[in-house]
Amino acid sequence: MRRFRSIFLSLLLFMMFFVPQISMAETLDNNVPDASPAASVPILKSAISLPMAGARATNQLNSARWLVHKDAVEGTSKLRLVIDTSDPVIVSSTLDGNGPQLVLDIKGAVVGDVDDSITLDGQIAEKVRFIKKDGNNSQAVVDLPAMIDDGDYKVFTLKSDTANKKSFRVVVDINKPVPKVVYNFTPGLRNKVIVIDPGHGGSDPGAIGPNKVQEKTVTLAVAQKVKAMLENAGAKVLMTRQTDVDVYGPNASAVDELKARTIVANNNKADVFVSIHINAFSNPTVGGTATYYYQKSNYDALLANCIQDGLVATGGLQDRGTYSAGFYVIKRTTMPSILAELGFISNPAEEKLLSTYQFQQQMAQGIVQGLDKFFSQAAKRGGGL
Template identity: 50%
Template sequence: MGVGILRALICCLVCFSLLMAAPFCEARKAKPVHNTPRKAEVAAPVTEPAVPAAVQQITQIRWLMQKNTEVKDTFLRLVLDVTGPVEADAVIVNTPAPFLAVQIKGAVPGGGDSSLQLDGQIAGAAHLTGEGNNSRLMIALETGTVLSDCRIFTLPPDSAAHKPFRLIVDISTPAPDPGFRFTPGLKDKIIVLDPGHGGSDAGAVGPGGTREKTVTLAVAGDVKALLEKAGAKVYLTRTGDDDVFGPLAAAREELQARVDVAQRYNADLFISIHANAAANPLARGTATYYYKKTAYDALLAYEIQKGMVRAGALKDKSFFPANFYVVKYTSMPAVLVELAFISNAGEERLLGDVKFQETMARGIVEGVDRFFMQTSAQED
């Protein structure tokens, strides 16, 4: 490892020790609105934290570069092999040098402290150290990496492939300057809501007969009411059980018609609302998707996902880049949310419940509000 990077990481160790003296706060809540990018940011917790039964060992750490050709994204992936389940949290700290600090709870380095040279483009080096029954992984970042460029999650053992429990850290290439300048608050923001499906397209249908198009329109109406109460200007791509382009339109025509609504109103944000479905009736949870046009798309997905999970208390399936037409071809930050699985009988009942619809709408609005707080703070 280069002397400069090693010295920076050692200095970061000291700073991180002081930082970790305070309890970890819930994702993003720890960052005050007035903070600039030189302050600490709290990252998303592991998507599915498992309570470790005993202290585990980190047996190997490795890295590779990966490309998601569908969304044209290159990212650095670090894989930590662990003997059993662990939990992890992370923070980004930009002083004295930018780095991602991952706190791994319930696992220690099996072979002692170790260092690893990385690609040098997204991250320069990683240093794994033990502390009691826990470990810290510190990754020296390139300038420009923000919280929403990083994802931390776990993978269960795969006996068929002879793979153990794994902790994954993905760091994407920083997105270009978004070109948008936002102020805090919802007042006077222009937001387009897209209730998924409608008209001739029912969307997914639950085992009890609940139609996705009905749920999405109801939730969009709730979101609209809350946003307008806060002073935002809100437009819906459809206000009834209608096709947006027209009956029997080709899929591309229908999707483009929804994009056109956002473009016509010069929206600040575009939010497409859906319910998920899967062949497995036990599939469950809330997820959010974005296309990485700018750094703000991922940030919007992050904030809305966390808002919905906090509100609805369903399984956090995280936020992901995706090649969905409506988020790819809108020029403003855009997301597609999957409220819950309509194919799951229990979640279908929730989706049809007026109170749950209102709860998820509040989660979306809270996420939007935090998004504007975060973007305005980054621009200060």
């Protein structure tokens, strides 16, 4: 993987992560005008604003509304509930241990003109009830379909915005919890669905060595050998590409290209995903094998360790270890996934090795051994996340 590409991917991941947040704020600003991000005062878990001098004694909850925002990129949903109050309030929140409920204690405002209860669509919350607590304070009880974690919600307040005729607001954001996949691996390679992703291809050569060996050529050659060995062992193998092509299409955006590779794995309910790459560095003496994973489950690091061990055992290059990394293809695939950097194409000795049939065969053998070891070790862990 070329260095600039890694940097580009990092930038891309940064954008993927933050752009939806921004667009959500924009969407909500359009659809629920009360959620202007510029005026927001986000305080995790509690939102405090001291009553203004001269605040009316009849501070009350005036109205409430909600919106569920779906993020097409992340595949996630978020509920935003907005409660209008006449004046600032102090809000604290707790997840009720007795049932799936989020309880907001709203100090300084009584239940006023707001409806006693609002029925939502049930995706993230079922109902919000506004309850009188005493002469000065109220509660909002959010009934949830299932219990959520502390990290799944936040509560904050928004100042009044006279220019836009918006009152003081209490905002509750609740993320729809992502269902956790339960794995139940069995030992052996037979009948396993394994996706092999030969890095780069077509219009994208990947890294190029000092003697012009291209990364895309080596990754495909090794992947084809892995495929043959795995099929021989009874596994079902899916390749993101079988020839020298772009997976999405020529000169596609980096996201489309990488996403196309993850779709192959996600749509076919693969057991594991293995992406094959060759490293490159400015210093030609640097060499060795490294494997990357993204910790989505308890199995990603195990898969990386098993394959790294296999590659080092059969290839004999320097063991550079395993690392957690946010590369797109290992982050966006839903099953345990790794990205192996077999060696350094920028190192003339490794470039030469990587272009030989014999060494490619050794690398493929290492990956297959690693997969076999993974399934036997994962099976010992039994079912679990």
